Amino acid sequence: MSKTAPKPKKAAAKDKAAAKQLVPIFVMGKRYDVPDSLTIQKALEHAGYQLVRGCGCRGGICGACGTVFRYPGGYRIDVGLACQTVVQPNMYIAQIPFFPGNKAAYDIESLPAVGATIAALYPEVFKCVGCGTCTRSCPMDIDVLGYISKAIQGDVAAVAEGSFDCVMCGLCAARCPAEEVQYNIAILARRLYARHLVPQAKHLAAAVKAVEGKAFDKAIRELKTTSVDELKKLYKALEVEPDMADEFWTPKNKAHLGE
Numbered sequence: 001m002s003k004t005a006p007k008p009k010k011a012a013a014k015d016k017a018a019a020k021q022l023v024p025i026f027v028m029g030k031r032y033d034v035p036d037s038l039t040i041q042k043a044l045e046h047a048g049y050q051l052v053r054g055c056g057c058r059g060g061i062c063g064a065c066g067t068v069f070r071y072p073g074g075y076r077i078d079v080g081l082a083c084q085t086v087v088q089p090n091m092y093i094a095q096i097p098f099f100p101g102n103k104a105a106y107d108i109e110s111l112p113a114v115g116a117t118i119a120a121l122y123p124e125v126f127k128c129v130g131c132g133t134c135t136r137s138c139p140m141d142i143d144v145l146g147y148i149s150k151a152i153q154g155d156v157a158a159v160a161e162g163s164f165d166c167v168m169c170g171l172c173a174a175r176c177p178a179e180e181v182q183y184n185i186a187i188l189a190r191r192l193y194a195r196h197l198v199p200q201a202k203h204l205a206a207a208v209k210a211v212e213g214k215a216f217d218k219a220i221r222e223l224k225t226t227s228v229d230e231l232k233k234l235y236k237a238l239e240v241e242p243d244m245a246d247e248f249w250t251p252k253n254k255a256h257l258g259e
């Protein structure tokens with residue numbers, strides 16, 4: 001036996017330890033053993049699923065990965081974002097990649113920013129029974145009942161502010177006994193608020209003017225005629241905004257900012 005003989009034993013022990021960290025989960029009724037450190041999303045991939053729907057940002061932002069799950073013996077349906085929720089032993093999992101909620105069509109420019117607009121486009125808002133299931137279902141810890149109550153009261157600004165963190169996952173609507181579409185009511189309020197109630201952001205107006213003045217056309221033309229290899233080099237050399245940058249951060253190289 002060579003000097004390196006003990007290594008396989010160590011490796012075997014390591015494998016055994018790793019195997020202990022596997023937990024069973026059930027995906028649409030079928031059992032898979034997955035590492036206990038994975039999120040539901042990664043566990044699905046570990047189990048061999050390819051995520052072609054119900055998966056976007058993987059960072060808790062896009063709301064595409066709304067998931068429902070239950071534990072054996074429990075009556076309660078739990079909810080979460082698949083990219084943010086770590087697997088637990090014996091979870092029964094199903095994803096709701098799309099919730100077909102009511103969605104009004106409108107021209108935000110011509111709508112008055114008043115409560116009556118919400119009432120006209122989503123009259124079902126008055127059917128809310130105040131059960132609070134929406135708030136308990138929200139993976140973003142939003143007081144959903146709170147902003148729906150403000151919608152009933154006609155306070156557009158309060159709905160907009162109260163729903164600011166909504167990622168449109170649809171989990172609240174999926175569980176609402178009054179069939180509200182909380183997230184669509186909320187985004188209507190935020191659009192009304194942004195378009196009609198708050199002053200226009202000066203930096204945004206300046207950026208739009210720069211685009212209209214073709215300030216970026218030269219840079220875009222250059223990029224379009226750059227080779228793939230050169231693009232890769234440019235990408236690697238790109239100055240990335242630090243995670244904790246304040247609102248006044250700008251890159252050192254301002255050549256393509258249109259300033």
Ligand code: SF4
Pocket residue numbers: 127128129130131132133134135144145148172175176177178179180182
């Ligand atoms: S789940 Fe529906 S009925 Fe219950 S409080 Fe929320 S919006 Fe109202």
Ligand code: SF4
Pocket residue numbers: 063137138139140141142144165166167168169170171172173182183
């Ligand atoms: S308010 Fe509803 S749609 Fe928005 S994040 Fe919460 S559960 Fe998802």
Ligand code: FES
Pocket residue numbers: 054055056057058059060061062063064065081082083084167
């Ligand atoms: S994939 Fe975007 S929130 Fe989960």
